[in-house]
Structure formats: structure tokens, C-alpha cells
Amino acid sequence: MKKLILQFFILSLITTVANAQNFADYVNPFIGTTNYGATNPGAIAPRGMVSVVPFNTYGGETTFEKDSGWLSQVYEKTNSHFTGFSHVNLSGVGCPDLGAVIVMPTTGEIDINPLTYGSTISNQEARAGYFSTHIDKYDINTELTATQRAGISKYRFPAGKANLLLNLGQALSNESGAMVKVVNEQEIEGMRMVGSFCYNNPKTIYPVYFVMKVNKKADKTAVWQQHNKIEGPEAQWMEAYNGQQRIIEDAYYPIIGDSLGAIFSYDFAEPTEVEVKIGISYVSIENARKNLETEVSNVSFDEIANRTKDNWNSVLSKIKVEGGSEDDKTVFYTALYHTMIHPNVLSDVNGEYPASKTRKTKTTEGERYTVFSLWDTYRDLHQLMTLVYPEQQLNMVNTMLDIYDETGWLPKWELNSTETYTMVGDPAAIVIADTYMRGLDQFDHEKAFEAVTKSAYEVDGGNPVRPCIDSYIKYGYIPVDDEIDKKLWASVSTSLEYYVADWSVAQFAQSLGKQDKYKEFKERAYGYKKLFDKETDFLRPRHKDGKWYSPFDPNDGANFTHNIGYVEGNAYQYNMMVQFDMPGLIKQFGTKAFESRLDEIFSTGQFDMANEPDIAYPYAYNYIKGKEYKTQEKVLELREKYFTNKADGIAGNDDTGTMSAWVVFSMMGIYPDAPGTPQYALTTPAFDKITIELDQKYWGKDQVVIKKQGGKSNHIQSIKVDGKSHKGYFINHKDLVGANEITINMK
Template sequence: MKSFLLAISVLFLCIGCADHPETTPAKKDTSLVSLVNPFIGTGGHGHTYPGATMPFGMMQLSPDTRLEGWDGASGYHYTDTHIYGFTHTHLSGTGITDYGDVLLMPTNEVVFNNGSNGKKGYRSKFSHDTEKAEPGYYKVHLEDTDIDVELTVSERSGIHKYQFPTSKNQIIVLDLVHRDQLMASKIKQISRTEITGYRHSKAWATNQKLFYYIKFSHPLSVDLIASKQKLTHKKAVFQFDNPKNEPVYVKIGISAVDEEGAKKNLQTEIGDQTFDQIKANAQNVWEKQLEKIVIESDNQDRKITFYTALYHTMIAPNLYQDVDGRYRGMDLKIHSTKEFKYYTVFSLWDTYRAAHPLYSIIERKRTSDFINTLIAKYDEGGILPMWDLSANYTGTMIGYHAVPVIADAYLKGIKGFDAEKAFKAMKHSANQDHLGLKSYKAFGFIPVEEESESVSKTLEYAYDDWTLAKMAYALDKDDDYETYLKRAQNYKNVFDPETKFMRGRFKNTWFSPFDPFEVNFNYTEANAWQYSFYVPQDVSGFIDILGGKEVLEAQLDTLFTATSKTSGRDQVDITGLIGQYAHGNEPSHHMAYLYNFVNKPYKTQEKVHQILTELYKNEPDGIAGNEDCGQMSAWYIFSAMGFYPVTPGSNDYIIGTPLFEKATINLENGKNFTIKAFDLSDENKYIDYAELNGSRLDKTYITSNDILSGGILEFYMTDSPSDWGTDDDDVPTTSIDNFKIVPVPFIAKGDLAFKVDTEVTLGNAQKETDIFYTLNDSVFVKYETPFIISEPATLKVYSEKDGEKSATLATTFYKIDPNRTITLNTNYTNQYSAGGTNALIDGMKGTKDYRTGSWQGYQDQDVVAIVDLGEEQPIQSVSLNFLQDQRSWIFYPTEVFCYVSTDNQNFQFIGKQSLNAAKRSDETKIRTITFDLKDKNAKYIKLIAKKMGKLPTWHLGYPEDGRSFIFVDEISIE
């Protein structure tokens, strides 16, 4: 009987095995280092570099092929044909040019010119046919000099290997002028094999300090070095005694602390080890690093794309600390610690979305170091960084996204840092008054007239505040939890219920004319399409104010099917377009996963598969936009495994669709989490059903605990949409259920500057909300119907619901002389309309920030305006204002002319004023031009401002034949 029962049990076990094959962890079938192609992203706009570096290492030893420009941000572009030399610091995938420190270049004659001017120089042609790039290793043949170059690195040091064609004329150029602006430098020979010095420079980071120590394998030729002509503190050439024509090795250590630190870094990490030993060690470290995630697939190109993406997520942030624990802090002073490793290059606006959440899974110890670093930067510089580079606050991008990085890590159980101190630093960032925060705190949104990129900043501050609230809740800080949970709902204050887009609020009206395709100063590197879905902290609340799940689904459908053309200014970052979804820039990265929230996970599966397979490729131009220090690649890593962190700070990962048959995350706690996809193909991209650890999984998300506890997630794939995950109980939710706010009311209709009168209509993003208003500080009354304003007035409004009040906003209405009109004979740019045709006579003047919407902008056009005074009258003076912000292509006009007329036909010349518009200036200024008419009678005033047109040769936009703007404001007539 027992034998029979045993047989039955085995039978059922076998049947179960047939239905649910045992899933073992994925195993690699080849070296993972061999699956990395560092050339991916070096073409197009990826802005990566192919050279040698270690995981999160201080040194990035790579060739420089481009000296400047947006597509030269990393120093290398795949389309280039010349190498200028090999430098030791590079940025991966950023949008601003910096780094490229301490250039070394082997050559065969004494020359200091780099050759970029077309004259004889040390640069050399090269071919990709002779290039080889692997993690920790790079090789190339220099065609003009017949020299073979190989590079490898440790964390803070590197080795160059040069094989010259003959034993004669073996020369190496050291150029400290190369790349950004040199502030100070030193080259000192301390022996016939040793050079030491420093390079201090200014670029994106305005005060960079780098020290170096170089050791040559062969002695220098004394006669060459002794010549003062050949050695300066900016450039030097070195020649070697090498009669056997052995390879020349150049070992170099770098430091941000001092020359002794650079020497100690080299001695400790490399010492007497050979090039091959260092290369082998680098690649062993990389192999172990890449084993954190192992995939199985028969598609070689996709495997290479995956492991290159994983490699790119492991390049930055960069170690910024010497082997002895010393480092240069944000106060530029030298600090020391052995308690954690100190880093730089935190591209937080990009990386908080997916890169840091990835690290919270596979780099938990390093994440603790990252957070200790951020806290240290707060101590040293007074605030958490937004985007720090080499002990410098760059002030780049928006938000305070160190906050979600810290909160997400803490909420996912990462310890090893002072949570109380971290929370203090987080609150400090959130309570500043700069970058629109003063208005944000007072009103619940940032007005257009107060701060540029106001919509994006409002939305991202609100998300950051939600993560602060989550952290406060975890730390039992009830008052802070309430404060920041309320602030997390501020997205409602920039939502326009009529258009259903997030819009700028200009003096409490909606910024107009409105075009959701227009890229303008209300958004950060985006338009309304690309920011109007950014409410990851309260998707349920967003659905409510939109009008329901069907509305959000329809909006998403239109997003992906709309024309891919944008209007307004040219924004090079908006790339990888599918409709108006822009995968090449970070604000779009969560959008495809929002279909899960509206019970349509199959649409997420379709879009995610499309992005994975169309916008990432094993090619130099294989990344849809700037790599951005790992964020573009982190999206791919998560999505290829089958899920994505739509809301960092939440424990949920939203399921998309897997790209590989099997993937295993090998966790630091010794456990592993495996994702297995059965019957997977490009056609079978839909999930039929799923199981987690052997149990049916109907929810379209998994949790952080599911992953960190180890286990098995199994997807059973099919070729058509299924009903999996479509029930309400299966749908992910992020919602703010406590301390609901009342949105601030807005002026839905009404002219701020009017001639006779204007009808004012008030509105609110939230239905069934009472609105109260007062004119000129009379008694507040409840708004019932539109009302008329016929005289200059100040309108104040607030909303109230269930005893909760919004902020009170005040708006000034101006009355224009009803007899006065203006005719514009040239067209202003739509995004710089300042409110329309009457903007130049409406009484409202602009500030020095052109992005606040008060200036009327004309690109490559003269400004021709005729003011009709309504009747002939004596005129004392005419004046008008112009803005100069040359960095933004805004220049004064070259000449301004004034004419008067009584009949609008025959104009009398009054005067001309000339301006030196092309004179270079870093200052933002407002210039008032005034003409004295001395009681001359006139009915019409004609003003002409002549364009400069083509930008000056010194301007960044000149090579692209850029055309300047004229920004003009109020025409005042006395």
C-alpha cells in the first residue's frame, strides 16, 4: 500500500513538473566581459566613451576625438577620424562638455600643436578596424605614426602601452591645455622616469582640481628634457632611450587631493604589476560585477545590448577618494574617512528614476556609500547636491532628487547611514527659497512669471515631497508626514481640466497660446505631452482629476500615436520618439507602464517590447538619447527582465514584458531571484498568466520584498492580448489617501490687460469645490457666475472644500488706454508671445529671466511696431526695453529707429540709436532706449529694431548657422 501511494505521489509530482518545469538560476555560457560592446552609445547622441574604466572607478582612460560641442560631451564620437590623445577622466552620456584631463599622446616628432587648426600637429588618423574596446581595456593603431596603443586601468590609476615602429623618435606629448579652460598647471620632472604635477581647470564644474603622478618604463633623454623649449607647465614632450624598441609603458595615478595622493594611488593599486596583470585583474573584477545579473538567450545581439547596458549602469557615480581615505569635499577642503567610499558625478535628475533603484537591488552596500557621500556633501557644502561634479555644485537640472534616492534606499531596507541626519538634509533641500521653491511653498505651484520651467519643477518637487513624506512616516514624524504629503499633491495646481494637460500658470491664468507639442520654457527639455503624465506618486489621484481610467488610457493612446513633430524651440534632448513619447529623455521613462494602472497591461507589454527592440541596438548609435550616467541603460535592464520602478520610494515594480528566456539577479545576501519566460518570442510578447514562487500571480506588479527574498517569477507567454491582470484587484495603485488638499483656483477666462472691460471666469481642477473671490480687498464672496472687471483692480481668490482651504492668490488687472492700439508688422515667436499682440502696451514689464513669459521674442526678424494713440497729441518721449542674454541667443538689436506720423502714411524720422549688439557679454541686462520728441504732435509712433541675425563667430551657435533673437518689452509713451 505504501508503495502504491509513493508511486501515485511521484506520478503527480511528474505531472506538476510537466506543467511547471523546475526553474534553476540562469547560467552564463561565455565570459560576460566578452558580451560588452563599449562602442554602443559612442555614435548618435549617446555620448558614451569606449575607453578603460573600473566599476564606479575614479579613472576613465579613453581616447579623445572631439574637443567641444554637445556630441563631444564624452570626448569621443564614433564618426570622428582623428585621435588627439588619451585622457584620464570622462563623463558617460551627459549633455555638457567637461573632463578630459591630462592628455598623453605618443608621436614621433616634437610638436605642441594638436592639429585641430589644420596645421601640423600630434593628432593622428585612426580606423575602427584597428580599435578594440572591452571592460577595462582599449586598443587602437595610430595610422599617421604607426604606433599601437593599449590602455588598462585600476580604480584610481592606469597604464598606457605604446609600441613604436622603431627605436628612434619615441616621443610622448603631455598636454594640460587640452579640453576645458586651464586655470593653473604644473609639470615637474623628479627623475628620469617620473613626472608629477597638477591641472586645475574650469568648465561645467568651475573649480576642478586634479593631480597626477607619471612613471615611465624607460628613462627620458636628458638632452630633450633639459631644453626649456620642450618643457613648460602647460605642455611637454618626452623622448626615451629605448634601443631595443621595447614597448613603452606609462603608469599614471590621479588624485583630487594632491600629488602625493596620486603617487600613493599608483603605488598601491599598480606598483610593479605588469600591464597584462592589471588588465586581467580589471576584467576579473568586471566579470564578477556583471555576474550580478545573468541572462540566458539565443539572441547574441540582445545579450550584447543587455550586458553593455549593465556595464553602462556601473560606470558612474565615480569614486572620488584616495586609497588613504582622503578626498576633496564640496567646500574644496580635504577630508578623510575610512567608514565609507566617497563618490562624485551624481546625475540625479536622470538616475533617481531607475539607475538608483537598480542599485538598491544589486548594489546595496555601495548604495549605503552613495548616501553617506550625499550626507557628507550636505555637511561640506550646505545642501544636498542636484548634480555634483568634482567637488562642485553645477546647479544643473531641476528638483531635489537626492531626496528620493535616500528615501527609496531607506524604505527598501538599506542601512549603514544616519537616517535622522539624512532626513534633516532632505528637509533642508525641500525648504529653500531658490529655484521657485518660495512660490511653490506659498501657493502650491510655481507661477510662470516667478521661475522658468515652472511646470516641470512643480511636478518634480511634488514627487520629491512624497518620498519625503514616506520617509517621515517610516521615522514616525507625524507633522512632517502631513506637511509633505500635502505638498505631494501640488501637481493638481498645474492641471488644466479643460485641455487635460499640465500647463504653466501666468499671473494665475493659463499660459497661452497653448500648444501641447510646443517645447518652451514652461517645461524642462520637454513639452506638455512629455510632462503631463508625471504623477508617479498619486496615479489614482491623477486618474480622478482626469476624469477616469478611460480618459487616461485615451490620453496614453494619443501620446503614442500623435505626430512625432514638436513645435517651439529646438530641443536636442527630445529623441527616440514614438508619437510624442520621447524615450531619449527621462521624463517619458515611466509612461508605457501606466497602462497597467488602467487595467490594460497588454498595452504596456506592446509598448515596452517596441521600445526594447527598436530603440536599443548593438550599434554605435544604439541608444535613443544621452546615456545620462546609466539611466537609459537602467531602463533597459529593468524592462528586459520584465518589470520597472514606476515610483521609486514605493515597494512596487510594475510588470511589463520580459525580453529573455531566463534572467537571474544574484543578490548580495546570497539569494537569487529568477525570471523565466516560457514560449517567448517577438510574437509571443503578451503574458498569458504568471506565477510567483509556484503560486498564481494575477497582480501586474511585484514587490521589493519579493525580489530581495529570492524566488522565481514565471511568465507564460502568448501571441495575443490576454485578460491577465485586468481585474480591478490586480491593478497597481499609487494613491495619496490622507490629508487631501484643495487645489488653488485659476482664472479660466479674462484678459489681464483690457481696454473697456473683461469678463472673468474662475475654475478649479477639482470638481465640487467652492471658490471665493474679492476685488480690491473687499469682502470675499462665493463665486457663482462669471463677473465683469472694467477698471484696474486686484483680484484675490481661494478655494475651500470640507473645511480645507487653498492658498490665496492675487492677480492685478490693467486697463489699457482704450484709444491706443498697436500693429505688429513682423511676427513674434509663439512661445515668446508675452500674452499676445497687446503685450508691448499692456503695462506689464519683464524681468531679467526671459523664461518667465513677459518678453516678446523675435528670431531672425526686425521688430516693426506702430502704436496708434487714437488722436493727435503732443509727445514728450518714447521708450522701449530690450533684453540681452547672449547665452540664450538673445541679443540687443543693432539699431533702433523712431518715426512719427499724423496719418499713418507719411512718417517723419525722429532719431536712431545704435547698439554694439555683438559685443561679447556674460551678463543678463535690460536696456531702455528712449527718444526725446520735445512736444512733437503725432498720432502714430513707428519703432523699428534691426536684427543682428547670424550669431557672432565666438558664439556656441555660430557653427550651426544659428540666428539671434530680439526680446522687446513695454513701449512707454509720455
């Protein structure tokens, strides 16, 4: 026994050393696992449908308990009550959902109450695609890995009684309802209801299907189920089991209900390793089984873990950084890793996926993606995909167009083929136009244009993407009256989102030769000026009759409190959210006033690194000639303050990789500050050399290198593109991918 364990550690050690130069080794999945980063250290493959994540936010005495606050994560670094490994999880989102299909290994007598069977865990180790820990209460060593559609767990049980509890009652989702069927002593199948994410569209509930296979035949199998509480005369007969959980042995048939689970029990003569493989599908149990069989059957845990690590290395190596500290590299590759979690695949190995809304089974030829948190990701994540992973980005655009086909509307916050309508605006239009404007145009333009203009026009009241579009068209902004009438959230924020979308549609129209549409949408975009109050220099809520809404305090709305006009921010945080026309916005302010307001925002703590509306502010100094050094200073300052190689090393919620994309770009010295405009703002890179591998198929070139050289300061002296002086602190996408080398000379 000792010998075996020793061999295991030696092997681990060898593996670690051998892969030391792997980019995947720079991933620290613990980054973002506290301070509401909402990431997790679980095992996941790039864009995996499945992740295997330790669940430690369930339980009354837990510090961050899932139901004690608005907690949207199954794992919190500082918590200590572990209750199993969940197999479908969201990373960096703001509402609770999924966190379901939970396996908990225990020893001794069967206990099916997570409050009592929970344990502390120790020796947590997380790498890209791998997690291991020791479950203290039961002395079980555990390793986890995953492919895109299956999770694999290895439990080393001590001798004696052992149990695998498959808990379908507990979940992060507030939905309930599950079916479980013990197929035989090595296999369980079933489904679990999830959905109603953020409760904006509370009818969007649906099942996640699973098949679980275990490599050791269970000595005993059982299911448990919660009996509903009966009142009245019958209650006397039922006695102790009324309203209680029942353990039903040898039940090889479906059990259905709101709270249930299955148990595989063992009695091991000696310490024994058990491998549990769980395949997931959103189409059917059969597909979950296909996913499992195709991806992980007849493959050992170690081989799967290695393959997944190789996959991670393969995607992460698209950007090679040199120079910079080890921590910088860890922050960088972990951020890049976090941009590869969501969107994730929804389609099964056979290409099948549930169509949006009806969930009827369809088949895709590419990849069907899901988890589009577009209000977040339109700002930088998709620009990163376009630049470095154009094939993925195209699949994402095509997914959006398929959703348009399926539902009549582009997505806003799509989750497993449901539309959650979380946040505001028309972000898919921006993503599609931005992708096209950058030259990644291998999708159906005409359908795309039809889709992005449908939500821009449809005024019959049934426009789920752009509520109050009629007022917006009529007044050039959404009057605060509509907000007071509860027709929508946040009249200013929503108007600003519509302006960006309209700007993007205008650019798209122009490229497609639709000159009339270009003019029309550009005009619409410039409507932002109507919301600019020259008295206060704020974009502020305005009535139909043109009067400004009052009382008005630009501080209102801090810390997610409700305020009129804005969502998840206040007037400061939306003050400059007109990235598509910064010169125009600056004119509204006057250059000096603009700069002072920016300075004020940063110096008075109004800047919120943890949320999206002001995420591009640090780059706004680039628009003031001679003040670009402030961008260089701010970006460095924010990076070092908020993005670190620690559990709290993401500014706040990662927003499905949006924050991470910000730091990935910022560390490369380029940032797509104006969605819909194919440009990058430039700043000081964190590394001496950055090699971005380009996809030859789309960019006609293999790579572009960004080099930092010269002085030791953080201030840029000059910028050269392929040896030629570069004017200003912006670069077009076309110029970037066309260049061999961007040289940034430091003072």
C-alpha cells in the same frame, strides 16, 4: 620582431577563448559612442576615477568638433582625428568637462600642435577595461587598461625617434590652467584645472592632480608652454616667439600657465614597448602617486588588464541571463556596464577626498562617490543599485549625507565635490527616501530626514536646491510668474519634481513614525492637481492668480528649444510625470482620456526615449486594467528600436547610466516606475531566465530568479511568485527580494 607580434596575437586569442563565458565579454563599449550617447570605448575599471579614452573630438576639420557644437564627449565613433588618450573623463553627460591629462605618442620630430600631430586610428578594439588601437600616422600599436585610480597605456613604437606628449592644454573642459613638473626622466607630476560644468555654477573650478610614470627612461625631457602675446615696444625684441609655444628642455621644475605640456623623447634602436602609468587624485599630487603605486606599480600591463576584467566580471555576474540572442546579452551587459561607470570613486586609496565646496581633505571609511546626475539617476539607476549592489547604494547615500554635512545641502548634480546645480528639483531626497522605503536603511535616518526636509522648507531665499520653495508652499505650485521673473527655470517641471520629492519625503516620514510630516508632505505632493488643466488635460503653467498661462501649445519645447513651463521637454513629455499617484492622475484625465493621450503620445512621436521626464510612460499602461499588454508591446518596441548592439545603440545621452538602467530593468521585465514608491512595474523579460544575485547581508537571501516560459508571443498570460498567482502588473520591492522565483507565463 614578427615572432613577437605573432606570440602577442596568439596570447590574445587564448585569453579571448578562455574568457568566452565571462559576462564581461558581452560588454561592447562602442555602444552609445555616436548619436550623442556620450559614452566612450575607453578602458575603465568599475566605478573608476580614471578612464583612458581616445580623444577624437578636437580639431578644426572634425565632423563632431568639441567646440563646434555643445559636445560633451572626448570620443565620437564617426570622427577620425585622434589627438591622444585622456585620463579623466565623464561618460553619458550633457555638458563638456574633464577630458584632461592627455597622452599622445608620436614618432619623428617633436610636434606639439594637436591639429597637426593628430592621426587616424584603426583596428579599434574595446572590451570591459581594455582598449587597443593602431595609431596610423606613427605606426604605433596601443593597448590601454585601468584600475580605479590609475590608467595604464602600452605603446609599441617602431624603431627610431619616439615621443610621449603629455598635453595639459587640450581638454574637453573649457577651463584652463595647469602645472607640470618633470620629476625625472621617468616621472612627471602636476595638476590641471577643470570644472564649471554646464556653467550653472561657474565658480566651481578645481585641480585634478596626476603623476605619470614611464617604464623607459627618456633620452630627452622637455616642457612646452604658451607665451602670452605681448604688444608694444617689447614685441620687436621678442620676434618669432611672441605669443608662441616654447619648448624648454631639461626643465625639472614646475611650469605653470594656461597652455602647456611635457615631452619625453626617445630614440629606439629597435621596436620598443613603453608602458605609461598615470595615477590620478583630486586631493594632491602625493595621493596621485600613492594611488599609482598602490594600484599599479610592479604589476604588468597584462596582469592589470586581467584583474580589471575579473572585477568587471565579478560585478556583471550579479545578474545572470539565459536565453535571448547574443545581441540581447550584449545590449544587457553593456547597459549594466554603463550603470557601473558613474557615480565613481572620488576617494583615494588612503580614503582621502576633497570635501565639497572647501575641498579640504577629509577621510572616508567607506567609498566616497562622485558624479551624481541625480535628476536623471533618481528615476531608475539607484533602484538598480539598491536591488543588486546595496553596498554601493549605501555608500552613495552616505556620500550624499556627507555632502549635506559639508555644504548644508544635499547634492543635485554633484561633480568631483562641486555642486553644478544642473537641472531642476530635489532628486537626492527622492533617492534617499526610495532607498529607505526599499528596506536599505543602514544609514543615519534622522540626519537623512533633516536633510530631505531642509530643502523642502527653507524659504529665506538662500535655498539652492529648491528655488521658489516659498511660492510653491504658498500656492501649492510654482506660479509661472516666478519663471517669467527669472527666479527659476521651468515652473511646471520644477513643481512636478518637488511633488515627487514631497511624496518621497511623506513616505519616509510615515516610515519613521512622523505622522504629521507624512500628512503635510502628502498634501504638498497632491498639489500637482492644481497644475492639471482639465480643459486640455495637461499639466500646464499657471499664474499666481490661478489663471493658466497662455499662449499654450503643448508642442512647444521639442528638441531642447526654450519653452515656458518645461525644461528639456514639452507638455506631452511631462503629461504623466506623476508616477507616485498614477491612479490619482488617471482620475484627473478619466481613464479613457488617459489611455488615448498615452496612445497619442506614442503614435504622434511625442514620446522621447532619449530623455528622462517621460521615461516611465511605457509602463503607464500597467495602471489601466486590461491594457497592460500595451506596456509589453511598447517596452519591446522601444528596446528593439533604441537599444541595440551598435554604436548608436543608446536612445540618446546615456545620462550617466540612467538610459542603460532603463534597459537593464526593462530587459529583466521589472521597472521601478514610481521613484519613492518601492515597487516595480512588470513586463515581458528579454530572457528566458534571469538570476539576480542578492546580497545576503541586506536581503537575507542569495538570489531571486525571473523566468519567462510558456507561449512564444510577447504578451503575458499570467505571473506567479513562488508558484502563487500574482495579482496585477506591479510587485513590491519586498516581495521581489523575498521571492525565490517570479514566473512569467507568456501567451
